[in-house]
Amino acid sequence: MESNTVRVRFAPSPTGPLHMGGVRTALYNYLFAKKHKGEFILRVEDTDQTRFVPGAEKYIIDSLKWCGILPDEGQGIGGNYGPYRQSERKESGLYKKYVEQLLASGHAYYAFDTSEQLEAVRELAKQAGSPNWQYNHVTRNSMRNSLTLSGEEVEKLLAAGEPYVVRIKLPRNEEVKFEDIIRGWVKVNTNNMDDKVLFKSDGMPTYHMANIVDDHLMKISHVIRGEEWLPSAPLHLLMYRYLGWEDTMPKFAHLPLLLKPDGNGKLSKRDGDRLGFPVFPLEWNNPENGDSFSGYREKGYFPEAFVNMLAFLGWNPGTDQELFTLEELSEAFSLEKVHKAGARYDHDKTKWFNQQYLRKLSDEQLGESLQSQAAEHNITIDLAKATSIANLIKDRAVFLRDLWNESSVFFVAPTEYDEKTTSKKWNAESRSYLIDLREIFSNLENFNIESIEKAFKTYLESKELGFGKVGPAFRLAVTGAGMGPSMFEVCAILGKEESLARINTALEKLPA
RNA sequence: GGCCCCUUCGUCUAUCGGUUAGGACGCCAGGUUUUCAUCCUGGAAAGAGGAGUUCGAUUCUCCUAGGGGCUGCCA
Numbered sequence: 129m130e131s132n133t134v135r136v137r138f139a140p141s142p143t144g145p146l147h148m149g150g151v152r153t154a155l156y157n158y159l160f161a162k163k164h165k166g167e168f169i170l171r172v173e174d175t176d177q178t179r180f181v182p183g184a185e186k187y188i189i190d191s192l193k194w195c196g197i198l199p200d201e202g203q204g205i206g207g208n209y210g211p212y213r214q215s216e217r218k219e220s221g222l223y224k225k226y227v228e229q230l231l232a233s234g235h236a237y238y239a240f241d242t243s244e245q246l247e248a249v250r251e252l253a254k255q256a257g258s259p260n261w262q263y264n265h266v267t268r269n270s271m272r273n274s275l276t277l278s279g280e281e282v283e284k285l286l287a288a289g290e291p292y293v294v295r296i297k298l299p300r301n302e303e304v305k306f307e308d309i310i311r312g313w314v315k316v317n318t319n320n321m322d323d324k325v326l327f328k329s330d331g332m333p334t335y336h337m338a339n340i341v342d343d344h345l346m347k348i349s350h351v352i353r354g355e356e357w358l359p360s361a362p363l364h365l366l367m368y369r370y371l372g373w374e375d376t377m378p379k380f381a382h383l384p385l386l387l388k389p390d391g392n393g394k395l396s397k398r399d400g401d402r403l404g405f406p407v408f409p410l411e412w413n414n415p416e417n418g419d420s421f422s423g424y425r426e427k428g429y430f431p432e433a434f435v436n437m438l439a440f441l442g443w444n445p446g447t448d449q450e451l452f453t454l455e456e457l458s459e460a461f462s463l464e465k466v467h468k469a470g471a472r473y474d475h476d477k478t479k480w481f482n483q484q485y486l487r488k489l490s491d492e493q494l495g496e497s498l499q500s501q502a503a504e505h506n507i508t509i510d511l512a513k514a515t516s517i518a519n520l521i522k523d524r525a526v527f528l529r530d531l532w533n534e535s536s537v538f539f540v541a542p543t544e545y546d547e548k549t550t551s552k553k554w555n556a557e558s559r560s561y562l563i564d565l566r567e568i569f570s571n572l573e574n575f576n577i578e579s580i581e582k583a584f585k586t587y588l589e590s591k592e593l594g595f596g597k598v599g600p601a602f603r604l605a606v607t608g609a610g611m612g613p614s615m616f617e618v619c620a621i622l623g624k625e626e627s628l629a630r631i632n633t634a635l636e637k638l639p640a
Numbered sequence: 641g642g643c644c645c646c647u648u649c650g651u652c653u654a655u656c657g658g659u660u661a662g663g664a665c666g667c668c669a670g671g672u673u674u675u676c677a678u679c680c681u682g683g684a685a686a687g688a689g690g691a692g693u694u695c696g697a698u699u700c701u702c703c704u705a706g707g708g709g710c711u712g713c714c715a
Contacts, residue, residue, distance in 0.1 A: 523678040599674035611676035
């Protein structure tokens with residue numbers, strides 16, 4: 129079917145931590161590549177030196193690694209199309225060569241207007257009532273560029289080292305259309321486009337230039353990126369055309385955006401911690417400016433759950449299956465099934481996914497986790513015990529840490545007693561029941577689940593009491609809480625001595 | 641403002657002209673459970689509005705409205 133190899137790239141710019149929307153873009157690229165037995169490439173788009181953030185590249189790589197979406201080729205991995213950092217690619221004059229080609233063919237021109245001058249023109253236009261002044265086929269005639277200046281003047285300025293940029297020269301009134309895999313045909317008239325800068329005065333290409341050159345040189349077959357790129361796709365098409373690469377141009381697929389759960393707009397980095405969930409895969413701390421954002425990994429999410437959740441934000445297999453491994457996702461994925469509209473992030477659903485993945489773990493695996501968490505609290509327990517405790521409480525866990533949170537009663541005697549339960553269920557009566565139970569339990573030879581339960585129930589019968597009269601007080605005395613797993617199992621695990629000791633403590637500490 | 645994209649339950653979504661419009665999360669109710677959680681059962685909940693095409697539109701077209709994106713020598 130596919131005679132051409134699928135090669136896709138994820139091309140983030142290292143300007144900060146990778147947001148979950150970016151992770152999803154990477155994921156879809158990865159899935160598409162795997163589905164078609166192609167290659168997934170990581171390219172670092174660091175053409176903006178002013179926005180460079182130390183550690184960001186490492187963060188991106190670490191995040192992908194945590195998620196399990198490993199590039200086959202690219203920055204940090206290597207490959208035959210390197211280097212994979214645009215700042216390094218620029219060193220060889222790579223981009224400049226193609227810029228000169230465009231200059232020579234008349235599809236680009238030099239512009240000497242400074243940022244300040246442009247800003248002033250824009251400001252003026254705004255005051256005159258036009259909010260978006262553009263450097264285009266009409267305004268370029270009144271600007272300082274190689275179209276308005278004489279050849280000698282241009283030569284002189286260039287020779288004098290005058291700062292300049294190179295802009296694309298767009299034709300007037302031309303329909304540009306391309307077929308997006310997700311959205312179908314998209315048409316734009318060049319009259320509504322502007323002469324974008326291709327080459328900056330600092331010697332760096334802009335995204336528009338670098339991405340076309342690199343995608344071409346790296347033999348990228350499909351460009352799968354966020355919807356924010358849709359408006360510039362026609363420009364990119366024109367560039368392929370002017371560079372003579374239109375026949376091998378990659379296919380485009382513009383992904384729907386991830387939206388804020390509340391209100392409007394796309395999910396942004398400040399949203400998460402504001403609304404009580406992370407927007408980043410990994411925690412991010414920037415000592416330089418004090419930026420600090422929480423991450424899914426540190427919050428206790430399984431990468432598999434995180435990835436599964438992300439996959440479903442904008443895509444759906446068309447079946448009822450919701451739990452997918454990465455391999456299954458790779459098999460089921462298709463761009464045609466990607467939804468067009470933006471997807472609102474739902475944190476409850478994310479937690480649900482995590483709970484599902486926790487349940488896939490065996491009791492022994494859960495026990496191991498509990499054992500190591502206990503060790504962090506300087507408590508040593510053997511695996512068999514940890515496993516049986518984990519089995520007892522796993523149904524109430526969403527995160528692995530819940531295993532410890534829910535089971536600490538087994539290792540640490542209560543120092544406080546739940547207020548609500550105390551005021552509702554603890555009184556002189558219940559106190560006397562506990563005194564009876566202490567007596568009964570201390571006479572039990574085999575202190576196990578069955579015997580405790582039998583003794584307890586026999587006591588209830590003899591006193592003609594309902595479970596509700598004694599149970600809550602019993603739980604309160606032993607665990608300090610108003611809820612939890614079966615008390616017979618709790619006591620059995622605690623052992624006779626500890627159980628009795630706790631009842632004693634409660635009788636001392638809790639006034640009738 | 642201009643240009644582009646989008647629009648099914650609160651949320652994520654299925655439906656590729658004919659369905660009692662399905663599922664999941666969340667929510668509510670009932671059951672199981674001494675309690676909580678789990679689990680089981682059930683429930684409420686959607687095609688933005690208006691034209692058209694058609695025997696028949698959620699599905700195709702157009703308009704309106706709403707939402708989103710872009711509008712930098714940022715990506």
